[in-house]
Amino acid sequence: MKKLIDLIREIVEQGFEDCGYERSLGKVTLSNRPDLCEYQCNGAMAGAKIYKKAPIMIAGDVVERLSGQEVFEEIGAVNPGFINMKISGSFVAGYLEQMNGSEKLGMSQEGQKETIIIDYGGPNVAKPLHVGHLRSAIIGESMKRLSRFLGHTVIGDVHLGDWGLQMGLIIEELKERKPELPYFDESYTGEYPKEAPFTIGELEEIYPAASAKAKQDEAFAGKAHDATYKLQNGNRGYMAVWNHILNVSVSDLKKNYEKLNVTFDIWKKESDAQPYIPAMVKRLKEEGFAHESQGALVVDVKEEGDAKEVPPCILLKSDGATLYSTTDLATLVEREKLFSPDRILYVVDKRQSLHFTQVFRCARKTGIVKEGTKLDFLGFGTMNGKDGKPFKTRDGGIMRLEYLIQEISDAVYDKIMENKSMDEKEAEKTAKVIGLAALKYGDLSNQAAKDYVFDVDRFISFEGDTGPYILYTIVRIKSIEAKYAALEKQYEGEVKILPAASESEKALQLMVGRVADALLLAFTEEAPHKICQYIYDLSNAFNRFYHETKIMTEENGERRAGYIRLLGLVRCVLETCIDILGFEAPDRM
RNA sequence: GCGUCUGUAGCUCAGUGGAUAGAGCAAUGGCCUCCGGAGCCAUGUGCGGAGGUUCGAUUCCUCUCAGACGCACCA
Numbered sequence A: 001m002k003k004l005i006d007l008i009r010e011i012v013e014q015g016f017e018d019c020g021y022e023r024s025l026g027k028v029t030l031s032n033r034p035d036l037c038e039y040q041c042n043g044a045m046a047g048a049k050i051y052k053k054a055p056i057m058i059a060g061d062v063v064e065r066l067s068g069q070e071v072f073e074e075i076g077a078v079n080p081g082f083i084n085m086k087i088s089g090s091f092v093a094g095y096l097e098q099m100n101g102s103e104k105l106g107m108s109q110e111g112q113k114e115t116i117i118i119d120y121g122g123p124n125v126a127k128p129l130h131v132g133h134l135r136s137a138i139i140g141e142s143m144k145r146l147s148r149f150l151g152h153t154v155i156g157d158v159h160l161g162d163w164g165l166q167m168g169l170i171i172e173e174l175k176e177r178k179p180e181l182p183y184f185d186e187s188y189t190g191e192y193p194k195e196a197p198f199t200i201g202e203l204e205e206i207y208p209a210a211s212a213k214a215k216q217d218e219a220f221a222g223k224a225h226d227a228t229y230k231l232q233n234g235n236r237g238y239m240a241v242w243n244h245i246l247n248v249s250v251s252d253l254k255k256n257y258e259k260l261n262v263t264f265d266i267w268k269k270e271s272d273a274q275p276y277i278p279a280m281v282k283r284l285k286e287e288g289f290a291h292e293s294q295g296a297l298v299v300d301v302k303e304e305g306d307a308k309e310v311p312p313c314i315l316l317k318s319d320g321a322t323l324y325s326t327t328d329l330a331t332l333v334e335r336e337k338l339f340s341p342d343r344i345l346y347v348v349d350k351r352q353s354l355h356f357t358q359v360f361r362c363a364r365k366t367g368i369v370k371e372g373t374k375l376d377f378l379g380f381g382t383m384n385g386k387d388g389k390p391f392k393t394r395d396g397g398i399m400r401l402e403y404l405i406q407e408i409s410d411a412v413y414d415k416i417m418e419n420k421s422m423d424e425k426e427a428e429k430t431a432k433v434i435g436l437a438a439l440k441y442g443d444l445s446n447q448a449a450k451d452y453v454f455d456v457d458r459f460i461s462f463e464g465d466t467g468p469y470i471l472y473t474i475v476r477i478k479s480i481e482a483k484y485a486a487l488e489k490q491y492e493g494e495v496k497i498l499p500a501a502s503e504s505e506k507a508l509q510l511m512v513g514r515v516a517d518a519l520l521l522a523f524t525e526e527a528p529h530k531i532c533q534y535i536y537d538l539s540n541a542f543n544r545f546y547h548e549t550k551i552m553t554e555e556n557g558e559r560r561a562g563y564i565r566l567l568g569l570v571r572c573v574l575e576t577c578i579d580i581l582g583f584e585a586p587d588r589m
Numbered sequence B: 001g002c003g004u005c006u007g008u009a010g011c012u013c014a015g016u017g018g019a020u021a022g023a024g025c026a027a028u029g030g031c032c033u034c035c036g037g038a039g040c041c042a043u044g045u046g047c048g049g050a051g052g053u054u055c056g057a058u059u060c061c062u063c064u065c066a067g068a069c070g071c072a073c074c075a
Helices: A004-018 A043-051 A055-066 A089-101 A131-149 A165-177 A200-216 A218-232 A236-259 A270-286 A324-339 A350-365 A401-419 A424-444 A467-485 A503-512 A515-524 A529-548 A557-581
Strands: A028-030 A039-041 A072-078 A082-087 A115-119 A153-157 A290-293 A296-299 A313-316 A343-349 A374-380
Touching: A004 A028, A004 A039, A004 A043, A004 A055, A004 A082, A004 A089, A004 A515, A043 A055, A043 A082, A055 A072, A055 A082, A082 A089, A089 A503, A089 A557, A115 A131, A115 A324, A131 A153, A131 A343, A131 A374, A131 A401, A131 A424, A131 A515, A131 A557, A165 A200, A165 A218, A165 A236, A200 A218, A200 A236, A218 A236, A236 A401, A270 A290, A270 A296, A270 A313, A270 A324, A313 A324, A313 A350, A324 A350, A343 A350, A350 A374, A401 A424, A424 A467, A424 A529, A424 A557, A467 A529, A467 A557, A503 A529, A503 A557, A515 A529, A515 A557, A529 A557
Parallel strands: A115 A153, A115 A343, A343 A374
Antiparallel strands: A028 A039, A039 A082, A072 A082, A290 A296, A296 A313
């Protein structure tokens, strides 16, 4: 099903062509003067130069050609050369009916479908999720859902950090605390216990303790390095501990991501990429891509036209060890092998931009990814506190994600309890749903690349451009639908969305018809905030319509049924969009 | 020093090579015999600065000022 605006554009383009002008001039945009028209075309002004003709003359020609087309309720040429259009009510209503009757809101299922890997989340094992992980999870999740909705094959990969000094630190610290464990007995050959020798709580305490100790105690740091080395070379006992760490962490991480309504298709980790490293390094050496520089093995990734020096991509450190660029490249090797993706999207802190520029260039230059594989970096900014500085707890520490979520749903809970009489259990459940919407909408409604200010009070407000406001609109529609469904007498003829009977209804219908534009734009620009903007506009259009229109008391049964049908479509569009954003609406609030 | 990003209303944020730059919050004033007033309507203030390209620039280019961030062996 074509987009509404494309249908109009094609007609206008044909008009230009029929009048002997270039077809491409017939580009149609949403009107920026809603008082004058709904859609506009500015092509006549661009054409003035080509045809050495006053723009208003060109516009006039096209308008004359197109008037009478039933799509238009009104079409006119206005100085200096705008073509202004209003779409006929029956055309819009018919379009919505078609949307209503088709899958996925009539979003075209044609077009190139890609296999897309989305790399987001990026938590480390043995460390709790904190606010720094929030944006990646939220933005990545919405890009995943959006891509999938548009028919792409999408693989969301959490890309766990499980391989590095942090592991050695934990193992060494555990060894000092519980030296009697069999993992540390070199002569032990039996089976290791299935139960982990620690809980997630202990693990979360061990790591920072070990990390602090290593800074103070050189001997300990040395031992941790040694442990890391042994682990990476397959020491049996250490591998077993590492497996415990992994299992305990992953189940805790899953639990926490679940609270965010974030799920991953695969739980790949840095260690999975390690087996690919030797062959990769060997090949890059042999094929002359890698060379030694200052003791390290590097691949030059400078390109003509660089505004500044782009440092080479390091494959091996001067001590021969691997580092994050090595792992990221090896991960690409693995992804090519397993999934042969058309596109890989990294949803990562924007500060890592340079690193990924290096990795991407290196991967392309050396053929690690096949030609044409798109490597995209969706860098996001920092979540700041009200002071404009990176968000911290009151005492200046890093805020754990679960506490942040808890804080928000508590605040929503208080709000529910002070306003309405809802029993505590339902209020608690509802508060979680609303709180998550508040958090996600508050984040996603900003441009990803920008830093933004986190303000609980603003996010959970039920007024204005917030998640709760969107939910409120949906709940309100649900309530009306329920009321209508409970009526004894319903319209028995064929129910259709009728041509709009008022300005506000027309505006609402046109807004509903724009959903495809919003979703496609959000996809191509990798900008979920465009979806937020759209549903906010749609909610406003609905509330305005609602305010002016008596729905339940409408006497004409056909019209009343048509209203309900329109409302159902509005709700469906809103629900689809918030699902893509990664949250849901309660039944009551 | 070099580079990247950002600069829009008192605050938090949208936005587009086109007509009169938009929302929310905050402020002020209206609207409940009415399907949920957690709503609707109205009122005021602004594109960091200077050039350039263009019929037209807040948008593109150059310079400049301010802030954030990044600049090979940490991830």
